[in-house]
Amino acid sequence: xxxxVKAQYMVQAAVIxxxxxxxxxxxxxxxxxxxxxxxSEALVVLSMFTPAAIPGLGAGCxxxxxLGPGGFIDAAIxxxxxxxxxxxxxxxxxxxxxxxxxxxxxxxxxxxxxxxxFYAVPLPLVSCMLWVGLGELIACYGLGIPLARFLQSRRGxxxx
Amino acid sequence: MAIKDITLxxxxxxxxxxxxxxxxxxxxxTFVFLVTLFLVNRFAGFALSAAFIAGVIALSGVxxxxxxxxxxxxxxxxVFSTILNLFVTAGTPIVQxxxxxxxxxxxxxxxxMALRLMLLIFGSSLLTLVTxxxxxxxxxxxxxxxxxxxxxxxHELAMMMTIALRxxxxxxxxxxxxMKAQTARGADFESGNLFRRAKGLIPLLVPLFVSAFRIAGxxxxxxxxxxxxxxxxxxRMNGMAFSGRDAGALCVLVAYFAATIYLxxxxx
Numbered sequence: 001x002x003x004x005v006k007a008q009y010m011v012q013a014a015v016i017x018x019x020x021x022x023x024x025x026x027x028x029x030x031x032x033x034x035x036x037x038x039x040s041e042a043l044v045v046l047s048m049f050t051p052a053a054i055p056g057l058g059a060g061c062x063x064x065x066x067l068g069p070g071g072f073i074d075a076a077i078x079x080x081x082x083x084x085x086x087x088x089x090x091x092x093x094x095x096x097x098x099x100x101x102x103x104x105x106x107x108x109x110x111x112x113x114x115x116x117x118f119y120a121v122p123l124p125l126v127s128c129m130l131w132v133g134l135g136e137l138i139a140c141y142g143l144g145i146p147l148a149r150f151l152q153s154r155r156g157x158x159x160x
Numbered sequence: 161m162a163i164k165d166i167t168l169x170x171x172x173x174x175x176x177x178x179x180x181x182x183x184x185x186x187x188x189x190t191f192v193f194l195v196t197l198f199l200v201n202r203f204a205g206f207a208l209s210a211a212f213i214a215g216v217i218a219l220s221g222v223x224x225x226x227x228x229x230x231x232x233x234x235x236x237x238x239v240f241s242t243i244l245n246l247f248v249t250a251g252t253p254i255v256q257x258x259x260x261x262x263x264x265x266x267x268x269x270x271x272x273m274a275l276r277l278m279l280l281i282f283g284s285s286l287l288t289l290v291t292x293x294x295x296x297x298x299x300x301x302x303x304x305x306x307x308x309x310x311x312x313x314x315h316e317l318a319m320m321m322t323i324a325l326r327x328x329x330x331x332x333x334x335x336x337x338x339m340k341a342q343t344a345r346g347a348d349f350e351s352g353n354l355f356r357r358a359k360g361l362i363p364l365l366v367p368l369f370v371s372a373f374r375i376a377g378x379x380x381x382x383x384x385x386x387x388x389x390x391x392x393x394x395x396r397m398n399g400m401a402f403s404g405r406d407a408g409a410l411c412v413l414v415a416y417f418a419a420t421i422y423l424x425x426x427x428x
Contacts, residue, residue, distance in 0.1 A: 007388050008380040010320050015331075015376040017324035019368065022331040026339075037354060039361055055317060059324045070234075071284025072190055118198075118280070119237065120273040122244035142358030147365060158373050 013056035016046055020060025025067060032070060037135040040064070042144035044103040047086040048093040049151055049160045058083040073118050081110035096148070100140035108133030172289045177405055178220035179290050183299025185406045189216075189413050190287040196420040197279055205423045206275045212416050213282050220290050230285040231278060238274050245270035297321045302400060315391025323379070331372060338367050 023040040024031040031038045040060070046053035061082040065075040088102025112129030115121045121128055151160060173179075178186075193213065200206055217227060231238070251265030288296070301318030308314055339349065347363045 006316070006390060007383040008376075010316055011323060011376045011380040011383065012373070014320045014323035015327060015372045015379075017320070018327035018331045019372050021324070021328045022335050023365075025328075026332060026335050037358070039358060042358070042361075042365070055320060056324070059317075059321045062321070063325060063328065066284075066288060071281055072287060073194060073280065073284065075284075120241055120245075120277060121237070122241050122248060122273075138354050138358050142355040143361055143365070146359055146362055150362070150366060151369075158369055160373070 009052045012050060013052040013054075014059070016043065016053050016056030017058075017060035017063070019043060020057055021064040021067070024060070024064035031064070032074075035131050035135065037138050039139050039143060041082075041103060041107070041136055041139040042142075042147055044082070044086055044089050044100060044140060045144040045148035045151070046160075047090040048096075048099050048148060049155065051090055054083060054086040054090060057086045070119070073114070077114045077118075078111060081107045081114075084110070097145070100144050100148075104133055104136040104140055107136045171292050172220075172222045172226060174221050174290070176219060176221040176290070178216060180405065181290075181409055182400060182402055182406045183291055183295045184303055184400070185402070185409050186287055186291055187296070187299050187303060189409065190283060192413055192417055193283045194280065196417060197276055197283070199420055199424055200276070201424050203272070203275075205420060206272075206279065208416070208419055208423060209279050210275075213279060213286070216286065217282070220286065222286070222289050226289070227282055227285065231281055234277070234281055238277055241277065242270045242274050245273055293325050294322055297325065298396075298400065313391075315394070319391070327375065330375070331368070334371055335364070335368055338371075339364055342367075 020040045020043050023043070024038060027039050030036065031040065043053070043060075044057060047057065058079045062075045062079040065078045066072065070078070082103070085103030085106035088106060089099045092099040092102055108129045112132045113125065115132070116123070116125045116128040123131070151158065181189075193209070196205075197209060200209060217224065246262050246266045247260050249263055249266035249269050251263035253261045253263055254267065255262045291299070297318050300321070301314050304312065304314035304317065342363045343349065345363075347360070349357065349360055349364070351357070352360065
């Protein structure tokens with residue numbers, strides 16, 4: 001039984017990762033850069049329903065960034081930001097509207113810093129963070145919250 | 161972006177010495193190369209980095225045009241960053257266009273940043289060009305295995321990454337199909353402000369979730385039916401072993417790193 005749960009958890013995480021990467025790649029170039037609206041970040045609301053989303057989103061972000069224009073650095077740092085955000089969202093899962101804020105904040109700070117420092121985006125550090133944060137806000141609240149509301153009502157049907 | 165334009169994994173098949181290196185050597189090499197790019201503080205350092213990466217590209221047999229193609233998606237960022245650095249950096253003026261001034265320091269900084277960005281992209285894309293994604297995740301698993309001591313499940317993480325990688329093309333295809341089906345039913349993914357557009361993606365994501373979780377359920381059941389028991393005692397069809405060429409590559413890497421440090425601290 002324990003093994004079954006383990007396989008289920010792992011596969012669920014993997015599929016969430018694939019979903020994240022597929023949506024990011026399909027909606028590129030909107031998904032990359034300073035003024036990005038990474039729609040797939042809305043998937044972070046999944047971590048309000050299953051902890052499997054935490055490693056899953058991390059892996060998804062790793063692959064999406066590895067295959068994107070930013071390469072290995074973007075993959076490593078971006079996935080750390082996503083994992084931290086997903087952990088925060090999971091911890092705040094009972095505060096429905098506040099939970100995605102953890103992802104917005106983590107990505108704004110870490111990805112904004114990465115773009116400023118590693119990719120030499122010629123904007124002040126705070127502007128880099130604010131731009132990334134704005135894109136995250138649109139994805140997590142514009143799409144993430146309605147999605148979370150749907151998932152809440154149909155949780156059983158989907159198998160979450 | 162059309163699905164056919166997405167070069168998944170970007171692996172360039174080959175039998176070169178770089179292709180045959182252990183994935184751990186390649187990951188470590190990429191990491192060291194990327195670190196050195198941030199240690200460089202003068203153009204001589206970049207010349208060394210460029211020579212090093214050019215040597216590795218030549219050995220790998222990956223066509224140069226393939227490498228340059230990798231720069232295309234980031235071209236906008238390079239041009240944007242160059243133009244801004246040219247005009248924003250304060251210093252000794254060279255040319256003046258009305259209120260805009262190009263300074264000596266601006267030219268230096270713009271060239272410096274553009275070079276770093278290009279080498280950064282070359283370095284990180286070369287790793288995926290010469291390593292199969294599955295081999296890459298195997299390498300990551302082995303590199304992470306010491307973390308088992310702190311109870312980090314490295315096998316499970318690598319297995320999850322391998323499955324995720326396997327399903328990206330399947331879900332890309334599925335997303336494309338659902339997008340077309342919903343558009344035919346009148347779904348609008350392209351009009352309105354950003355918030356409205358983001359919300360407009362719900363008819364895409366809901367069926368996608370249902371389909372993806374069905375796949376997950378089926379796969380978990382199949383794994384259990386085949387007695388999947390995690391990483392303990394598991395063997396590999398293709399084992400991983402450090403060879404003489406890996407030792408040679410690591411020596412070159414150490415020499416390159418030492419030369420970079422030398423150029424940073426003592427070079428003229």
